[in-house]
Amino acid sequence: MKVSKYTISILLYLVIGIITIILFFTLDNHMPMLKTQDIVFYLPFFGATEIVLLLIVIFPIAALIGSLIGTFLAPLLTFLHKKIIGRHMDYGFEEIHKSQKFRRIFQGFFPGLMAINFSALIADNTTLQSLVTTEWTYTVALLLPNPPGYIQMITFIVCIPFTLIISFTLFSALWALLDAGIVYSNRKSIEKKRKEKPIIGQSVGGWYNYILKGYAGIGAIIIYLELVGLYFTTIQFGSDFFTDFTNAYLFLFYFILLPIFTIPTIVFLDVLRNWRVEFTRKQAMKLGISKKVTIMLQEVEK
Helix, strand or coil: CCCCCCHHHHHHHHHHHHHHHHHHHHHHHHCHHHHHCCCCCCCCCCHHHHHHHHHHHHHHHHHHHHHHHHHHHHHHHHHHHHHHCCCCCEEEEECCCCCCCCCCCCCCHHHHHHHHHHHHHHCCCHHHHHHHCCHHHHHHHCCCCCHHHHHHHHHHHHHHHHHHHHHHHHHHHHHHHHHHCEEEECHHHHHHHCCCCCCCEEEHHHHHHHHHHHHCCHHHHHHHHHHHHHHHHHCCCCCCHHHHHHHHHHHHCHHHHHHHHCHHHHHHHHHCHHHHHHHHHHHHHHCCCCEEECCCCCCCCC
16 A cells, blocks of 8 residues: 655644644643633634634644745746846756655744744734734733733734744745756856856755745744743743643744644645746746756866
C-alpha cells in the first residue's frame, strides 16, 4: 500500500489538534467559568470551542488566504526587483527539481514568527485593544492584578489571524519565486562597465527571503517571550497546576505550535506547486525574462 508523502504532516497536525482539543475542553470542566469565555469577537462561540476553532481552523484558513494572495503578488515582486535592483542585471529561469518527498512540513515556521512579531508589536496599542477586545475580556481583566497585561495578551491572540494573512502573503510570494527558479546575475553589469569583479548569480526569491527573515528571527521570539512573561505574572502563574500546564503548552511553545497549525496550508501549496510555478514564470516572461540558466562547475586544470 502506497503511503502519501503528506501522511506524516497531516498526522502531526491531527495529533496536536486532538491534544489541544482535549486540553482546552478539560480546562473548561476544571474551571467552569471558562465555559462562558468570549475573547474572540469574530467567532460566535464560547469557551474551549472558541479557542479550538481559532487554533485549528481559523489559523490555517488565514494562512491559506495569505498564501493565495502571495502567489499573485510574486509577479509584482519580480517587477520591483527588476526596476530597483536589476536594471543592469541578467535574469533567467533555473530548473528546480521537485523532491518526491515532502520536506516542507515546518515551512510555516518563519511566517509564523513574523505573524507573532507583528501581533506582539501592535498588541499594546490601546486604540486597537478597544476595537478587538470583548466585554468579557475587560470584565475578567478587572479581577486581575495587572489588567493591561491580560488585555495585551488577548489582543495579541485575536490579531494573529490577521498578521498571519500578511506574513503568509509575503512568504508565499517569495516561495513562488524560489519554486519558479527566477534568478539574476551581475554578468551584464560587469561586461558593460568592465569591472574586475566575480560574476555572481542569485535567486530573486532568496534575495527577498533574506530581507523578510529579518522580521522573523530571534528578536521576534524575545519580544513574544517578554509578552508571555507579562501575561503569566498577570494571571498569577503557579496557582493551579492544570491551568498552568495548559497555558504553558499554548504560550511557551506558541512559535512551534503555530507552524503545526498551518500545516494544511503548506500541504495545499505543495499540491498547487506546478500551477504556481507555471503562473509565476508566465508572468515573468511578460517582464522580459526568458533565458534558461544552467550552472555548471568544472575542474580546474592543474
